[in-house]
Amino acid sequence: MPDKITVKIDDTTIVVLAGTSVAAAILNSGRAKARRSVIGEARGPLCGMGICYECRASVDGVVHVRSCMVPCADGMVIETDA
Numbered sequence: 047m048p049d050k051i052t053v054k055i056d057d058t059t060i061v062v063l064a065g066t067s068v069a070a071a072i073l074n075s076g077r078a079k080a081r082r083s084v085i086g087e088a089r090g091p092l093c094g095m096g097i098c099y100e101c102r103a104s105v106d107g108v109v110h111v112r113s114c115m116v117p118c119a120d121g122m123v124i125e126t127d128a
């Protein structure tokens with residue numbers, strides 16, 4: 047059985063299964079977006095395989111991380127409006 051880990055997404059702490067992608071964690075937290083475009087439009091995961099770059103979020107202080115390509119780690123801090 048997979049381990050459960052805790053990540054913080056903006057102001058919410060959630061529990062996910064180890065191996066869950068950051069993009070999936072963002073969506074599972076009830077958020078539809080991972081970031082905003084330069085003109086303020088909500089953007090979120092589209093391809094789910096690292097090609098479109100629409101899922102970029104801040105992960106542990108690193109901006110523009112493709113969230114669909116990164117597995118969650120225990121204690122990870124994810125920001126969707128950074």
Ligand code: FES
Pocket residue numbers: 069090091092093094095096097098099100101102112113114115
């Ligand atoms: S969803 Fe397309 S790069 Fe992540």
